[in-house]
Amino acid sequence: MKSMSPIAWWRFELLFSDWRLFGKAFLVTLAVSGLSLALALILGMIFGLLSRSKYRVFRIIARVYVELFQNIPLVIIAFFMFNALPYANIMLSTMTIGALGIGLYHGAYISEVVRAGIESIPQGQFEAANSQGFSYFSTMIHIILPQTITIILPPLTNQAVNLIKNTSVLAMISGGDLMYRANSWAASGSSSYAPALIVTGALYFIVCYPLATAARAYEKHIINAGLVTAATEDAIVAVTDSE
């Protein structure tokens, strides 16, 4: 008689025999992660810069974007695009919803990282550039942003890790991603939830753990190299702690 244990070996065998399904779902998760991360980085850079603009209206626009997406659940964005937009005759694929929704959501957090990064650059750098005759734009390009990027790389990587985990929101709109596959595979067959969740969890882990570890190592490196102080780095990480 088959063991009914939730982690009985036969359940794992069943899972591995369907590995293609999970492989495909893994690719969906990676693709959505990549696309939404690209969008989030672009939005984060744009709104991060706008939040430091000398024009009030741009600062307000950036503030509204950040506050809006930091203060609603990601699921609302996904459901809105999946269930509400079709009534406006806008049909988006779940892949598009993932890329757009998660990109918009994490763009708000990345915008705050970019803003905090720029603010951590000493005022003297702006003044030196200004006194040499650099415009706002070239000051940013040549002097401020290259320094900012070094400093914000660790918190950005942490954001990427959160983003990858958050792609699991797609499971709620049958997005074909890892999380969705794990749950629906178990539900529609042998109820082998435990193996499905353990294996997909491991897949998330093998992507996220190296990123998080690399971020920590790089952070240590730039602190030791004197490029940034630990306090500054902590302060930048803290702006996304509301997540």
Add this chain to the structure above:
Amino acid sequence: MIKLEHVTKKFGKLTALSDVSLHVGEGEKVVIIGPSGSGKSTLIRCINRIEEPTEGEVFIGGELVTKKNALNIVRRNCAMVFQSFNLYPHMSVLQNITLAPMKLQHKTKREAEEIAYKYLDRVGLRDKASARPSQLSGGQQQRIAIARALATQQKIILFDEPTSALDPEMVQEVLDVMVSLSQESITMIVVTHEMGFARQVADRVIFMDDGAIVEEGEPDAFFENPKNERARLFLSKIIR
């Protein structure tokens, strides 16, 4: 060369400069001294428009620069050296010096590097061209900052307490560079409390207090016999 007329600068309610008028001739070396908070930095920052005067006018080379779109006139004429050096930490020494000549004056890399090495020689740091600012001592960083300021070859150079962030043993190497610079026709305005330097190079010393110029004169006359009571008090405190 530089003319300030009735310049006032307010930060909110605080008046940092009140009705300051000043004339600095071409090639003149002016030293500004005064107690902390008296408006020395604000004065020179108004000259190169890092700060915008609240009232009054600033002329450089006869051109009004306190108007819209006049920033380029200032930048063409004024370089500045800061108390805290403000070198660009992500670039090598050479890149620090060549950035503005290349990006703003459209010099080729070769031309810019030629100029950079010329001024690195002037400040005695040619061998540090490929170092990062963080690998240099404070005195060396400030000498690089001076080379960077000189590399854009402007007619005016402004110094805001260039030696006061330095360890005492490094002050002299920076002053030496500034003294040698004073032999040239460049116009210099230097905020500093280095009396020896002031006596050696200044054509004129300006004493500021409370946002105003309260006394000015030749260095020897000023230091030996200040007329203003507050200037006398201030000097008695800083001369050891």
